[in-house]
Amino acid sequence: MANQPAQKFKIGLITATIWDNDGFYSVDFSRAYKGETGDWRNSNSFHHSDLLNLAKCAERAEIWIGRQTNAR
Structure with missing residues (x-):
C-alpha cells in the first residue's frame, strides 16, 4: 500500500498535498x-x-503543519 498524504487542501484547480516523514x-x-x-x-x-489560490493553499498548509508541530 502506498503512503497516504497527511492532509490535502484544494482551492479551485490548485492542490497542496502534505506528507509526514x-x-x-x-x-x-x-x-x-x-x-x-x-x-x-x-x-x-x-x-x-x-x-492567489497557490498562496492560499500554502498558507493553509503552513497553518496545519504548525498545529501538528505544536501538538507534539
Whole structure:
C-alpha cells in the first residue's frame, strides 16, 4: 500500500498535498487541467491566475503543519 498524504487542501484547480516523514513535513503543489483527450492531469507549473489560490493553499498548509508541530 502506498503512503497516504497527511492532509490535502484544494482551492479551485490548485492542490497542496502534505506528507509526514516522521514529523518532518513536506508539501507538493499541483494544478489540475484537462488533457487533449478530456482526462484530468496534474502539472507543477502555474499560470499567473493560479498564484492567489497557490498562496492560499500554502498558507493553509503552513497553518496545519504548525498545529501538528505544536501538538507534539
